[in-house]
Amino acid sequence: MSEVPTIRVVDVHKRFGSLEVLKGVSFEVHRGNVVSMIGASGSGKSTLLRCINHLETPTTGDIFIEGESLCFRGDAAGSRAPRPLSEINRMRRDLGTVFQQFNLWPHMTVLGNVIEAPNRVRGLSRKAAAQLGGECLARVHLEDKALEYPARLSGGQQQRVAIARALAMQPKVMLFDEPTSSLDPELTDEVLGVMRELAADGTTMIVVTHEMGFAREVSDRVMFLHNGLIEEEGPPDQMFGAPKSERFRQFIAKYLY
Amino acid sequence: MSETLQQLLDISIFWEYRTVLLRGLAVNFYVFVCAAIVALSLGLGAALLRVSRRRPLRALGTLHVEIFRNAPDYVMVVWVHFVLPLLIGTLLHTRFELNPFVSAIIALGFVYSGYFAETFRAGIEAVPIGQIEAGRSCGMSDRHILWRIVLPQVVRRMLPESINQFISLFKATTIVSLIAVPDLMYQVSMITQQEMRPLPLYTGAALVYFAVILVASYALRAASERWRNKIFA
Ligand SMILES: Nc1ncnc2c1ncn2[C@@H]1O[C@H](COP(=O)(O)OP(=O)(O)OP(=O)(O)O)[C@@H](O)[C@H]1O
Numbered sequence: 087m088s089e090v091p092t093i094r095v096v097d098v099h100k101r102f103g104s105l106e107v108l109k110g111v112s113f114e115v116h117r118g119n120v121v122s123m124i125g126a127s128g129s130g131k132s133t134l135l136r137c138i139n140h141l142e143t144p145t146t147g148d149i150f151i152e153g154e155s156l157c158f159r160g161d162a163a164g165s166r167a168p169r170p171l172s173e174i175n176r177m178r179r180d181l182g183t184v185f186q187q188f189n190l191w192p193h194m195t196v197l198g199n200v201i202e203a204p205n206r207v208r209g210l211s212r213k214a215a216a217q218l219g220g221e222c223l224a225r226v227h228l229e230d231k232a233l234e235y236p237a238r239l240s241g242g243q244q245q246r247v248a249i250a251r252a253l254a255m256q257p258k259v260m261l262f263d264e265p266t267s268s269l270d271p272e273l274t275d276e277v278l279g280v281m282r283e284l285a286a287d288g289t290t291m292i293v294v295t296h297e298m299g300f301a302r303e304v305s306d307r308v309m310f311l312h313n314g315l316i317e318e319e320g321p322p323d324q325m326f327g328a329p330k331s332e333r334f335r336q337f338i339a340k341y342l343y
Numbered sequence: 344m345s346e347t348l349q350q351l352l353d354i355s356i357f358w359e360y361r362t363v364l365l366r367g368l369a370v371n372f373y374v375f376v377c378a379a380i381v382a383l384s385l386g387l388g389a390a391l392l393r394v395s396r397r398r399p400l401r402a403l404g405t406l407h408v409e410i411f412r413n414a415p416d417y418v419m420v421v422w423v424h425f426v427l428p429l430l431i432g433t434l435l436h437t438r439f440e441l442n443p444f445v446s447a448i449i450a451l452g453f454v455y456s457g458y459f460a461e462t463f464r465a466g467i468e469a470v471p472i473g474q475i476e477a478g479r480s481c482g483m484s485d486r487h488i489l490w491r492i493v494l495p496q497v498v499r500r501m502l503p504e505s506i507n508q509f510i511s512l513f514k515a516t517t518i519v520s521l522i523a524v525p526d527l528m529y530q531v532s533m534i535t536q537q538e539m540r541p542l543p544l545y546t547g548a549a550l551v552y553f554a555v556i557l558v559a560s561y562a563l564r565a566a567s568e569r570w571r572n573k574i575f576a
């Protein structure tokens with residue numbers, strides 16, 4: 087494939103003090119692909135996702151969004167300076183993030199949450215933003231809740247609003263960090279259902295999840311993170327059908343029984 | 344005997360002087376509003392310093408809060424009106440005076456900024472970090488996050504506590520008569536000197552303040568509850 091990858095992570099290390107959480111992670115995600123990231127608690131999945139949208143600065147290594155370095159601004163002379171925050175903010179518009187804790191803004195209506203950034207960050211007119219927001223809410227099947235406040239919605243509905251909010255930035259890639267982990271089981275399915283539809287529509291996605299069924303059925307590629315390194319990766323059938331590493335075998339065994 | 348008592352208590356004198364007294368009350372409101380604006384702006388500034396990532400800025404914010412929250416308002420009013428101009432005058436080698444209104448507004452504004460800073464800070468810290476990270480992930484600048492995500496929630500959260508602080512500030516405006524700001528208390532003491540009837544005059548003043556504060560605080564509380572209930576269900 088000659089196409090520039092949508093996301094390219096290159097040898098990312100991340101330390102917190104003396105604790106090295108990421109120990110050199112590299113991978114690529116191409117347009118339209120769904121990559122699931124799985125691994126035990128504390129293996130560094132969230133940290134990796136937070137490096138990709140620069141909520142954490144990698145200690146070393148870099149991330150490229152459609153070929154553009156997120157961490158450094160290179161000039162023609164080849165010197166590299168850390169990228170200023172204003173430019174990072176511009177690049178973040180291309181990444182839609184959905185968090186475990188929804189993180190909706192409670193003082194804004196559902197529609198207000200969805201159109202805030204399109205309107206005031208991307209500079210769409212209020213009317214155009216509302217139009218786009220309506221479309222995004224329709225994709226998560228919540229167009230009739232546009233004028234409610236988040237506190238009046240169930241957890242599953244709140245998470246779908248968060249997905250619509252991220253979609254409304256029309257991002258190049260959607261990042262999900264355990265989007266169903268704080269939901270009751272009966273609400274998990276409605277969120278996973280929306281994510282399946284996004285995947286079917288060709289949305290590029292990186293999904294950190296403990297939902298093995300979702301990872302297996304929806305992803306093009308699965309990555310198993312262990313102690314800050316990608317221990318094993320591959321297509322889901324191969325990964326789940328014939329796991330190579332002993333650790334991954336032990337990990338999935340816990341989900342099978 | 345009962346006639347003297349009746350005369351002592353006869354509040355009609357209050358009515359006779361109503362224009363002067365109302366003008367005095369208007370002065371109370373004027374000082375209150377100006378001091379509240381100063382207190383809220385400085386309080387927000389100090390609160391932002393206190394939650395800053397840089398330690399020297401945090402220390403500066405703490406210093407501001409500790410100085411002004413622990414300064415008695417009466418002492419501050421006198422100090423700003425009589426001592427500060429002397430200091431400035433000596434430094435600039437000129438005569439320097441402050442208008443009593445200005446002194447009152449500066450002094451009360453600074454004292455109450457110490458309280459408001461703490462209320463603002465508590466409100467800012469109550470906003471979950473995840474909401475701020477959600478804003479960052481959409482490419483929002485820190486300023487955008489502050490004005491659109493954090494402060495609107497802080498204001499709603501602060502309301503109940505700040506109503507109490509506004510009431511204290513309003514009560515504190517009655518001490519500005521000490522530096523000859525012509526507020527209601529000042530007018531009452533002037534009239535008392537002519538009429539020699541302190542009882543009805545001061546009782547009347549107390550009743551007016553009481554009624555104003557009671558009505559205003561009920562109205563504000565009801566309004567703030569209605570507004571908050573929508574989001575903090
Ligand atoms: N800001 C931080 N400061 C210090 N240590 C941190 C910080 N963030 C994460 N860590 C540590 O890094 C390690 C990896 O954390 P991370 O949240 O990336 O794991 P995870 O794979 O997402 O786990 P989980 O499945 O529980 O969400 C943990 O040991 C955690 O304590």
Ligand SMILES: [Mg+2]
Pocket residue numbers: 131132133263264
């Ligand atoms: Mg995590």
